[in-house]
Every structure is written in C-alpha cells, then in structure tokens.
Amino acid sequence: MDEAKVTEVLEDALSRRTFIKGVIAAGATASSAGYLFRSTGGLAAATAVQGTAERLLTLTVNGQQRRVDVLPHETLAMTLRYKLGLTGTKLGCDRGECGACTVLVDGANHYACSMLTHQVRGRAVTTIEGLQNPDTEALHPVQQAVLDEGGFQCAFCAPGFIMSMTALVESTPDFTREQAAHALSGNLCRCADYQKILNCAMRAGELARARA
C-alpha cells in the first residue's frame, strides 16, 4: 500500500470517534482511557492493547520538517505536546469541547485533540510557538494585540483563542465584534474574560489591516 492509501485507510478506520467508541466498548469509562499516548520506543513491541506499531512520519510544524514516530490512533495534540516538545498547545478537555488545543492546519483552526496526527501529513501545522517571527522575534499582530490590550487572566485558554483569532484575521480582512465572537465561540475561557478577548480580536484586526 502506498503512503497516501495508508492515510486514507487510517482516517477511515481510526477516526477519533471510532477510537473513542472502541474505548467505551472496552469498558474503560471508569479510568477514562482515551487520554493517552505511548512513549516513543517504549513498549510498543511488548503490548498489544491498542495494537499497532508506530510509523515514522514527516510533519510540517511551524515551517519546519519534523520526523516523528506516530501511533495510528495518536492525536495531533499528543504528538505536539509529548513528542515535539510544543507544550504551548494545551489540553483542557481532550474532547473538542474547550478549544485550548486549537492549532492551524493549512491556515484553518482545528482542535488538535480531535485530529489524528496521520491526518496532517503533507499539511502545514502552526502552533502558538510558531506565530512569532523566529528571525526578527516580531510578534504576530494577534499577539501584539493581546499585549496592547492586556488580554487574558489565567491564560490557559490563550493559545487556543490566539490561534482562532489568527485564523480569523488571516481569512477575514474586516469583521465586526459579533463576527469575532462567533469565530471564537469554539473556545472556552473559564475566567470569562470575554470582554477583553473581543477587544483583543478587534485590535488584532486593526493591526493586521495596518500591516497589509
């Protein structure tokens, strides 16, 4: 089977939903399995619980080619956090409810907890660590807007919100406060600092337009 075919089959057979279903069917609800990963090179050969072996992939993350061993059922969030050292992507729920793990895939915001790493092969992944210009250290207009407005309280949600804001300002040149709220409604802030978050989004729009 060629690589593209493998990916297709994996996407089909191991979508996040079927994976979760499998876990529930296995009676694992009391110990909340499913929030899991296996360490690289650990016991992959010795255990057969989730079954399958790791496969070496090349991912494009923050503009760099990263080679990494990935299990068939591994989520992008786990690969980023535990194999690529990119802990800026947060896990608040691991079930597509809170948006703390939001990253960009080909410029669109996605929940990294709800995508399999195999799904992003050949696609450009951007995390919170990839927004700042690595050469000039210049902040992305969204990050600059957050600094200008003093946004966020505990900020555990901030990386996710910032990625969703980035998708917004980069796809929509001009937007209203209401449109911003809708664009950010897949992200949850438990401190409920929504007023400042919307101020940041509006400021980010201004900065992005000024730079364009």
Place this chain on the structure above:
Amino acid sequence: MAKLIGTDIASPDLLAKITGRAKYAEDFRVDGMVFAKLLLSPMPHARVRGIDAARALAMPGVLGILTADDVPQLEAPGEACLTNEPRYEGEPILALAAVDEETAAAAIELIRLDLEPLPFALDPLESLRPGGPDAWTEGNVLVEGEMKSLKWDGVDFSSVAQGQLPMGEVTTEWALGDVDAGFAQADVVVDETMVHQTQTHHPLEPRSTLAYWRNGKLFAHVSVQSTARMRASLAGALDLDIADVVVVAEYCGGGFGSKITGSPIMHVAPLFSKKIGRPVMLRITRYEETYVGRSRPGFQMRAKVGFRSDGRITAMDLFIVEDHGSYGGGGDNGTAGVLAHLMYQPENIRVRGVPVFTNTPPRAAQRGPGGVQMLTILEPLMDKAARELRMDRLELRRVNAPREGATFGPRETPLTSVHVHEAMDMGEKLFDWQEKKTWSGRRNGSKVTGVGIGVSPYTAGSVGYDGLLVIRPDGLVHIHQGVGNLGTHSVMDTARAAADVLNVGWDQVVIEWGDTSRGLPWSASQGGSQTTHAHTRANHAAGLDAKRKIQDIAARTLGGSPQSYDVAGGRVFQRGNPGRGMSFAQVAERAVALGGEYDGHTLPEDIHAMTIESATALVGQGLMGVAKDNFGRSGATYSWVVGFAVVEVDTETGHVEIKEYTGVADCGTVLHPRSLGAQILGGSIQGMGVAMSQRWVYDPKWGAALAKRLYSARPPSILDVPMDMTWAAVEIPDPDTPVGAKGIGEPPLGAGGAAIACAVADALGGRLVGRTPLTPDVILAELEGSKRPWRPLDVHVG
C-alpha cells in the same frame, strides 16, 4: 516618578502566556518520568473488600500500584487521596504507574475490584427524612467534630409538595434581636423557598501533578492558587518538614477556589514517586476533574423577610440546608447568613443552617461562597417586596444597605469602609436605571424584557503577612512574591506597592514568583479575595523597610541625616541637591559590604519561619527589604459590586438572552484598571453561568453523575453574554490600609448572578422560579404551568 498603582501595565508574564512559553504543571518533563492513572469508584458508596492487581502488575512496563493502604488516612470526615471506602461515584480508589500512559491505562483495566455496595444519599433533604440514608456509615452531619446521624423526626415533610422547605433540627444557629417581634412590626412579609444547585468549578486547567524526589526533597509541579501556602499544605499532608518541599507553580490555569492550597489528589504523585523511585506524572482528565475538582455546595433554603411600608427590613429569618458533599468543606451556609445581615442590615435576624453530607463529589469554596447562593434567593425576594410596597427596587436596596458605622454578623463586627451607596449611585447613572427600568415587561414578538439589580458584598482582605525584596547590585528591585499566579494578576500587581514606595519604574522591577526555591515570603492563602489587600500591605511594608535602609546607607556614605534623602528612579539623593546621591546599584553593593540588617544577615523577629528561611537563602545578595504587615486594622474589610442587567426571555423557547450588563465596584484604590475590569466582568459572567446555565445532574438510581463534561455542564461561552459590557469603580481608598486597596475576586459573581435572576423574574412579571440554574426547560415549565419532571425541592435535576 509617576505612581504605578492605578495604571494599565500588561502583566510581565503575558508575553510567555501568548507565545506558548508559559509552563503549567503538565508542561514540565523530567528524565525517567513515568505516568500514573487512577481507578475511580463506579459506585457512590461502597467498601473495597479486595483488590486483585496480579494481571495488571504482570504486564510489561507496569511499575506498581498505590492504594489507600499506602497513603495517610484521616479521621472522619477527612478526605484522603485514595480510599477503601469510596463515598462518591468517581472517587479514586487506587493509582497505577507504568512507563507510559497507554500501558498504565490498559493495565488498570485488568484490575479486579471486589466492592460491597453501601447505602447512599444524594439529596440532603432525603437524608434528613426519618429512615433516610446516611452518606457516611458514621452519619450525615458533623456536630462538634463528631459524625452523627440526624433525622427530622416529627417534622412535617408534607410542605415539600407545596414547595416550602420543612424546618427541623439544625446544627448551626445565631440570632440578633427578636425575629418574631420584628415580623409583628412588618407591613409586608415575603416567604420564599428555593433550590440552588451545586456546580463544579471547572477550571480550564485540570489539576495534573508531576512529582519527584531528589536528596530527600520533594519537588512538586502543581496547579495551585497560592504557592507559599501550597508548600505548607503539602508538607502537612505528607508529614514532611516544610524545608523538604519545593513547590513549582509558575502558572495556574484557573482555580476559582478549587485549588486554594491544592487538593488531595495532588498527594498521589508525590507518594507514588516515593514508593517506586521514579518521577511520576499524574495527568488529570476533564472527566476526572469533574469528580476530584471540587464544587460549590448547593442550598435548599427558605427566607422569610418582613418590611415596613418605608421598605426598611424589620426581620429576616433564614434557614439553609447545605449539601456538604462527601467530605464537607465550604461552610457556605454560615457565610450566607453573615453576608445577608451585612447587606440588608435587618433590625432582627435569625440564621439557621444544617450542612448534610451526601455521596457526591467534595465541595469547596467557589468564588463568592455562600453569598452567591443566598443572593439568588434574597435579591429576587427584595424585588417581590418592592412590587408589593410599590417602591423603586434600587430605592428599597438603598433603604437597607449599610452606611459608615454599620456592624454585622453575630459578633456585630464593624467595617473598615463601605461605599455601596456610591456604587449604586454610579451604577444608576452609568446603566441609566431610571430609563431602563421602564423597559420592564416590554414585548417584542415572543420575547419579554426584564431588568434587574444585584448587590453583592464579600470579604476583601486579610492582614499580617510578610513582604520580601532584594535590591541587587544590578540596580534592579527583585520583589519576591509567595502568592500564586492564578490569573488575577495580583502576583504582579501587588508588587506595585513596594515599587511605588521606592519610586521606581516598572522596568526596574523583577518579580520572583512561582517556585519556592527562589525564596518566597509567607503569604496569604489565596481565597476569599484576600491577596490584593494582604499583599499590597506586605509589599508596602517591605518597601518602607528598604527605603529606610537606603536612606541610612546614603547618610552613612554621603553624610547628613537619613531623612534628608529621598529616592526616585533607582537613585537615592539629597533633597534639594539631587546631584548628591547614589544609584541603587551602589547602595546594593554598600549594603552587602555593611552586612547586618542591610543585606539580611539580621532579620526582624516578627516575620514567619518561611520568610526567615527564604530571606536567609538570599543573604548577601543586595539590600534586603523585609517586614511583616503590622499596619493594624479596626474592622472587617469588605468589597462590593452592584450589577445591573437587561434580559430578554423568549416565552416560546424559554431561552434567556442577556442584552446588557453593568458592574460597579467598591474595592478601594484601583491597582490595575484593566485587570479590575476583567475581574468585575469575568466574575459577573461566572455568576451568570451559576444562575443560568451551569448544570449538575445525577442519576438517582445509581448515584452517578451525568453532566460531567463541559458540554453538558455548560459554563458560559462567549455567545452567552453581551458583546459589550461596562464596568466602573468608585475608587474611594479604604482608610485602614496604607495603599487603600481591597480585594475584588468574590463580589462580582453574586452581582452577576443576582442581577440576571432578578431580571428574569422581572420579565416573568415578578414570578420567582425558586430554582437555579434557570435553564430553558425550567423557565418554560414555569411559564406554561406544566407538570415538571421534578418535585419542587429536588436537587441535581439540572
């Protein structure tokens, strides 16, 4: 120098937060780190008769299990981190560690538990009925430290069918005056019963822990509200010398009272690490967080209030059945009564309460504990009385709200300052109450407008903690903060008090925080809005101590009296002769050369042992400012928020849209305006979530939680609140504290929740629904008078 207090400066850690560099507990990695998983109880109350872990332990990569027998157990009703008698569905029974998390999770499935089911109670009122179940084998209430079984024999429970709380024997009671006499003088008496639901805290960061031991010292990476206090709490729980505990807690992804000094689950990783000799990471999932992550105690409560025709409250009689959960904690019913007395100043009051244990997850303080629950019944009750008295609702609150000289509570405590009237006046104008109250009942298709006010006080500060700073030979002022970085920015903002005394710019200040090995002073436990008050005082004290020493050194070096010197911009100089002076860098070098008190070789005698340890570790690094807050205080410190809201209730769908909200605070001097706005509006939204959407649902047959994820528990999203909200502060300094600042974390919740609850009742023509959360099905049932799927006082129905 311009003062830093009162200005908008982005928190110095914000850059780390928005670039992904900020490390929360689960972001740390240690060589040899292994992973633990928990096995949770599937039953609400059971006894573990046996654990068969043989197959799990035989699995390659499994390193061991940790059971209740391996961890300190406490006297009833104390909560251990693992138990052989689970008292709620989801309580951790054991943990298993393996080289990776998948192996741990797979292995834990192979463990066989032999559980003996025990009777369980989910509803406090059901537990009080004759023959009702007790949550503990030892009983259902705590009386003078002893568990007892309390049943309301001979109490008429038939009133429940009419929606009235029966009132039997209680465990706490206090009164001032004579309520019966007070009611005799009343022209209008309102008697309401309501159920306030329990709600989980749901901080966005689950309470994961990484722990390891090095040379007999414990290193714990935790998510906690108060860093210095967490060290003492861990040392106490694990029976360690405080010097052997290093807490790393640079960032905390929200706590709201659920992580004040940690929680028992944070003891698992340290104990497991000790047992197996490997660093242990215990990642807590959202699912587990719902169980072990704490919740606000629900109330079944009854309030009877008597009013004279001028609106003055002659008598208030409060009765609260508090859902104490499986391990108690909170004591919200007591706070609720005290706050009600403070807020309405009734001429006569009686407060009775009975916290009852249930087989549901543990309770703890949640922002505005007690106040939030009580205000959702008392504020709508005030509106009902205002309708009967034909009074303006704001006016009725003014008639009763405290003024200078007021006292409150069973010990008739005085206040340091109270400016709720100024906050009401300011809010009246900002919100345009006089105009907007005329919108009440306005119809637009199926939607009806309602307008409401919520007035909310809360305790706002403690005293007596330590401040610690070192001016190093780099000329920078290093301010050490033992308070945690829980999102309120207080860890940064309270340092401004020291910087202002030393008259330095923010770029000359370095905040040292988040790691107890950096040398942190003894600090407030960060709950109940204590920090702003406590640590502006402590830092002000440390700043004054440093300034005195700087002036001394200048006088010794350059001549003249210490008082002839002033400080500004990182220099000390002679008044009227600014050229004659020294830089802070030179002063720091001189302090090290002089030794003694100047560089910390001798320390004040009244500071806490932890501050002494920290200061001793910093000896000789520069000029040390270290002092205890001895400023004194003549009363209790309270802050206030007055909230105003407009809602639209859709009478066809039961949906409530919050159209407008304004919050005005009395919290003394404002440290950081933009951050205060976030506290007022964010807190108000949390209160709106409590009143409107946040659910807690149980299967009564199996005692199992149903709303255990964010999508089912429904905390407010960005689309649930107005796109634009307004806030303001009266900015009258509190005279009993040198900086004038009072805390503000708690009061906004009660204001937001009560304002919305009042606005909804207003839209319903003054009808009180008597229940939170006011979900669409609750409102529709009320509007249509249809048969409800729950009985009037049922709890956990969402």
